[in-house]
Amino acid sequence: MQIDGLAPLEEAAKGQLSFFANSRYKRAFQATQASAVLVGESTGSQNNGRKNGVTLVKVQNPQLAFARLSQLFYPPPAHVAGISPEALVHAEAMVHSTATVMAGAVVARGATVGARAVLHPGSHVGERALIGEDTVLHPNAVVYDRCVVGARCTLHASSVVGADGFGFVLDPEKLEHVKIPQAGIARLEDDVELGACSCVDRATLGETVIGRGTKIDNLVQIAHNVRIGPLSIVCAQAGISGSTQLGHGVVLGGQVGIAGHLEIGDLVKMAAQSGVAQDVEAGTTVGGTPAIEAGNWKRSSVVYAQLPELLKELRDLKRRVAQLEKGKKP
Amino acid sequence: MQIDGLAPLEEAAKGQLSFFANSRYKRAFQATQASAVLVGESTGSQNNGRKNGVTLVKVQNPQLAFARLSQLFYPPPAHVAGISPEALVHAEAMVHSTATVMAGAVVARGATVGARAVLHPGSHVGERALIGEDTVLHPNAVVYDRCVVGARCTLHASSVVGADGFGFVLDPEKLEHVKIPQAGIARLEDDVELGACSCVDRATLGETVIGRGTKIDNLVQIAHNVRIGPLSIVCAQAGISGSTQLGHGVVLGGQVGIAGHLEIGDLVKMAAQSGVAQDVEAGTTVGGTPAIEAGNWKRSSVVYAQLPELLKELRDLKRRVAQLEKGKKP
Amino acid sequence: MQIDGLAPLEEAAKGQLSFFANSRYKRAFQATQASAVLVGESTGSQNNGRKNGVTLVKVQNPQLAFARLSQLFYPPPAHVAGISPEALVHAEAMVHSTATVMAGAVVARGATVGARAVLHPGSHVGERALIGEDTVLHPNAVVYDRCVVGARCTLHASSVVGADGFGFVLDPEKLEHVKIPQAGIARLEDDVELGACSCVDRATLGETVIGRGTKIDNLVQIAHNVRIGPLSIVCAQAGISGSTQLGHGVVLGGQVGIAGHLEIGDLVKMAAQSGVAQDVEAGTTVGGTPAIEAGNWKRSSVVYAQLPELLKELRDLKRRVAQLEKGKKP
Numbered sequence: 001m002q003i004d005g006l007a008p009l010e011e012a013a014k015g016q017l018s019f020f021a022n023s024r025y026k027r028a029f030q031a032t033q034a035s036a037v038l039v040g041e042s043t044g045s046q047n048n049g050r051k052n053g054v055t056l057v058k059v060q061n062p063q064l065a066f067a068r069l070s071q072l073f074y075p076p077p078a079h080v081a082g083i084s085p086e087a088l089v090h091a092e093a094m095v096h097s098t099a100t101v102m103a104g105a106v107v108a109r110g111a112t113v114g115a116r117a118v119l120h121p122g123s124h125v126g127e128r129a130l131i132g133e134d135t136v137l138h139p140n141a142v143v144y145d146r147c148v149v150g151a152r153c154t155l156h157a158s159s160v161v162g163a164d165g166f167g168f169v170l171d172p173e174k175l176e177h178v179k180i181p182q183a184g185i186a187r188l189e190d191d192v193e194l195g196a197c198s199c200v201d202r203a204t205l206g207e208t209v210i211g212r213g214t215k216i217d218n219l220v221q222i223a224h225n226v227r228i229g230p231l232s233i234v235c236a237q238a239g240i241s242g243s244t245q246l247g248h249g250v251v252l253g254g255q256v257g258i259a260g261h262l263e264i265g266d267l268v269k270m271a272a273q274s275g276v277a278q279d280v281e282a283g284t285t286v287g288g289t290p291a292i293e294a295g296n297w298k299r300s301s302v303v304y305a306q307l308p309e310l311l312k313e314l315r316d317l318k319r320r321v322a323q324l325e326k327g328k329k330p
Numbered sequence: 331m332q333i334d335g336l337a338p339l340e341e342a343a344k345g346q347l348s349f350f351a352n353s354r355y356k357r358a359f360q361a362t363q364a365s366a367v368l369v370g371e372s373t374g375s376q377n378n379g380r381k382n383g384v385t386l387v388k389v390q391n392p393q394l395a396f397a398r399l400s401q402l403f404y405p406p407p408a409h410v411a412g413i414s415p416e417a418l419v420h421a422e423a424m425v426h427s428t429a430t431v432m433a434g435a436v437v438a439r440g441a442t443v444g445a446r447a448v449l450h451p452g453s454h455v456g457e458r459a460l461i462g463e464d465t466v467l468h469p470n471a472v473v474y475d476r477c478v479v480g481a482r483c484t485l486h487a488s489s490v491v492g493a494d495g496f497g498f499v500l501d502p503e504k505l506e507h508v509k510i511p512q513a514g515i516a517r518l519e520d521d522v523e524l525g526a527c528s529c530v531d532r533a534t535l536g537e538t539v540i541g542r543g544t545k546i547d548n549l550v551q552i553a554h555n556v557r558i559g560p561l562s563i564v565c566a567q568a569g570i571s572g573s574t575q576l577g578h579g580v581v582l583g584g585q586v587g588i589a590g591h592l593e594i595g596d597l598v599k600m601a602a603q604s605g606v607a608q609d610v611e612a613g614t615t616v617g618g619t620p621a622i623e624a625g626n627w628k629r630s631s632v633v634y635a636q637l638p639e640l641l642k643e644l645r646d647l648k649r650r651v652a653q654l655e656k657g658k659k660p
Numbered sequence: 661m662q663i664d665g666l667a668p669l670e671e672a673a674k675g676q677l678s679f680f681a682n683s684r685y686k687r688a689f690q691a692t693q694a695s696a697v698l699v700g701e702s703t704g705s706q707n708n709g710r711k712n713g714v715t716l717v718k719v720q721n722p723q724l725a726f727a728r729l730s731q732l733f734y735p736p737p738a739h740v741a742g743i744s745p746e747a748l749v750h751a752e753a754m755v756h757s758t759a760t761v762m763a764g765a766v767v768a769r770g771a772t773v774g775a776r777a778v779l780h781p782g783s784h785v786g787e788r789a790l791i792g793e794d795t796v797l798h799p800n801a802v803v804y805d806r807c808v809v810g811a812r813c814t815l816h817a818s819s820v821v822g823a824d825g826f827g828f829v830l831d832p833e834k835l836e837h838v839k840i841p842q843a844g845i846a847r848l849e850d851d852v853e854l855g856a857c858s859c860v861d862r863a864t865l866g867e868t869v870i871g872r873g874t875k876i877d878n879l880v881q882i883a884h885n886v887r888i889g890p891l892s893i894v895c896a897q898a899g900i901s902g903s904t905q906l907g908h909g910v911v912l913g914g915q916v917g918i919a920g921h922l923e924i925g926d927l928v929k930m931a932a933q934s935g936v937a938q939d940v941e942a943g944t945t946v947g948g949t950p951a952i953e954a955g956n957w958k959r960s961s962v963v964y965a966q967l968p969e970l971l972k973e974l975r976d977l978k979r980r981v982a983q984l985e986k987g988k989k990p
């Protein structure tokens with residue numbers, strides 16, 4: 001049997017390989033037309049690894065195996081090295097000879113672009129900024145001056161690294177918001193992915209840091225002086241306010257908001273749309289606004305839906321107690 | 331009487347036409363300086379369609395009539411066909427002779443741009459991408475490689491079609507998030523509008539699809555493998571997680587979040603900021619986080635505001651019941 | 661003593677100046693290595709303005725003093741005036757001789773760019789748009805046709821001024837959403853800052869207005885015909901729906917959402933993630949979704965976390981009251 005493609009269980013055809021990692025998709029697994037399916041070691045199969053004509057390939061972590069196989073089937077596109085004559089590269093920029101700078105990409109004075117880096121059209125590397133080896137800037141991604149992007153990073157279209165942090169002080173006499181210069185930088189460590197239209201602001205002083213291997217989805221806001229530890233996951237439209245620090249392996253659901261100047265411990269998880277206003281201890285899962293421990297939040301949200309009923313019961317009880325009190329006195 | 335312009339009720343001057351469709355604006359209607367007002371058929375008028383000197387034009391749907399009239403008064407700008415000498419069009423791209431490709435716009439190898447399409451400066455059509463007839467890409471809008479945009483679509487500035495879906499699997503031994511290649515595409519069917527800085531991610535495998543005539547506001551996130559039916563409305567800053575399917579005519583309020591792998595039925599409505607974590611049946615309106623039926627949510631939210639009071643009442647009742655119990659025993 | 665740099669309390673080294681404005685940072689203040697610290701007039705110091713070897717500089721408003729000092733230490737970068745030969749400036753555009761138009765920046769026909777304005781690469785000034793004196797458009801910032809940006813404004817990367825407002829009317833017979841042309845403009849008054857990937861939509865008719873000195877963070881959505889008064893603060897990912905009016909000095913926390921057609925009074929404050937569905941009176945602070953007075957919201961949120969407990973108590977009470985009622989009857 002030759003496998004010539006990968007597909008999800010429901011869409012896989014003959015000759016394709018799929019994976020089954022979540023019992024939620026049991027029906028799709030049983031109905032799949034795939035020729036082979038990566039399954040966990042505990043998945044039962046009587047017939048020498050075959051089930052309904054599907055070859056089952058037992059692996060420790062089917063999803064991980066699928067991801068690695070998928071990387072073989074769908075390698076990143078190759079790019080011809082060199083600077084396009086229509087690229088806008090400053091004479092005093094340093095671009096590695098194996099890097100690709102496409103038409104319309106900008107590399108400003110004093111910037112450095114590492115080996116095999118790829119700058120798509122409209123992407124922007126500001127003055128004295130550093131782009132690491134094998135890093136890709138998709139179209140119109142922007143890295144402001146002096147900011148640092150590590151190796152093997154991916155910046156998706158229209159993402160922005162190093163815009164000014166949001167810092168103003170009201171002058172009550174002149175009636176103006178006085179800008180606090182944002183003189184620091186933003187630094188993405190190695191293997192960071194930054195989604196489309198996501199923003200990592202530069203620090204007021206010092207650095208805003210995204211830790212090694214952290215992955216950030218689209219439309220995310222990372223404010224000035226935030227520090228995110230390695231291997232964290234930030235889902236779409238989440239926002240982290242200034243100076244907040246996250247440990248490693250933290251997972252933020254979509255549209256989560258975190259207030260400023262907080263400490264979020266290692267491996268903390270936040271349910272989508274949580275609003276976090278206090279420090280969170282390592283290993284905790286929280287939810288809701290203001291966020292509380294997730295189990296508590298779930299139980300409270302069940303009662304929330306019953307509140308009108310609960311109010312009615314309370315009022316009824318009040319009436320009955322008043323009756324009892326009346327009955328007692330005479 | 332000649333009408334030479336359109337304006338909202340409060341701003342309309344003599345010679346201008348306005349519309350009155352919502353009783354909420356009755357005061358503005360009564361005070362308007364407009365020469366003519368489109369009104370619904372049930373709007374009362376004694377004087378042969380005139381009221382305080384204003385000509386009332388009765389139509390079935392004043393807002394719709396206003397929209398159509400407005401299209402006559404404010405036609406889209408005309409553009410000279412042709413490829414600017416300063417556009418960055420690959421030799422192997424196919425641009426229709428009636429299309430407009432402005433200075434600084436990018437059309438990559440193998441891409442196709444349809445008749446009368448308009449590519450503003452800085453917009454980007456990736457390799458082998460397809461742009462349909464009469465579609466407009468505003469400045470810095472990006473369509474990644476192989477993605478498909480139908481006819482008569484509008485992509486506003488800095489919108490992104492086809493960035494990678496957010497898919498990683500943690501390798502617990504190597505301690506890295508392994509990227510699942512996002513080898514599918516994003517497809518916008520005909521007559522779709524995509525707001526500024528909105529993102530439609532490409533599918534992991536297969537397609538992310540925005541149905542015919544669906545309109546998407548600014549800063550919206552559509553994750554990989556989502557499918558939105560035709561004629562839906564997605565307000566600003568809403569987000570839909572991976573693989574979720576929406577029916578036709580669905581309306582999402584601003585900042586709504588929907589979890590992944592859900593089914594949202596036809597004509598479902600979601601109140602602004604809802605957080606939807608479960609399937610929603612066709613025709614339902616939901617609100618809140620986690621979202622519940624909208625009427626229930628409204629009633630619960632009223633009680634929510636009374637919770638401190640309610641707690642006090644409960645404590646008081648408890649005390650009184652304890653008193654009663656004491657009184658009973660002796 | 662010579663001061664040669666500024667730094668936060670924890671990071672400051674010898675020779676650097678810091679500030680201490682919030683008692684929350686008392687520990688950092690006591691441990692700082694800074695040579696001098698700006699402090700409020702009420703900060704105690706026995707030793708002639710010195711404390712642990714640190715020179716204390718008493719000022720009325722330490723944060724404001726720090727901001728002004730910081731502007732001296734970190735002045736904005738100087739740019740060489742003139743139009744880059746690689747800029748895309750239309751022959752019929754008017755660019756002031758002291759303005760800087762960098763390579764890849766676009767100035768369309770009939771647009772005007774004021775004195776000392778700076779247009780970074782990929783930024784876009786649409787037809788007949790106006791850019792005021794000393795205003796900076798960072799890379800890939802877009803100003804649509806006819807829109808107006810005042811003096812001393814800053815538009816960060818990928819921000820968008822003047823994209824179409826989101827206005828459609830469903831034609832129930834043709835089954836299409838008919839677009840209401842967005843024929844108005846967006847106007848930013850003087851001294852406005854607009855964050856990266858933030859959007860200010862143009863008005864349907866008339867103007868969307870951001871008042872003088874108002875500061876807007878990243879990823880913010882301002883819908884058509886919104887009017888924000890002067891000196892307001894809009895934090896990241898907040899969104900304001902169409903035609904809503906804000907007074908002066910309004911402060912929106914992150915991820916706040918405001919419904920359309922509302923009036924928000926002067927100096928109103930909204931807690932992060934608030935969802936505001938009704939008018940808000942001047943001077944009020946609100947929180948929650950739907951938003952209520954902030955103190956009430958805080959108290960209610962405390963009870964919310966106790967809801968499961970409260971439900972249990974209520975049920976217990978019900979049982980006890982039923983017992984009492986039984987006991988009474990015989």
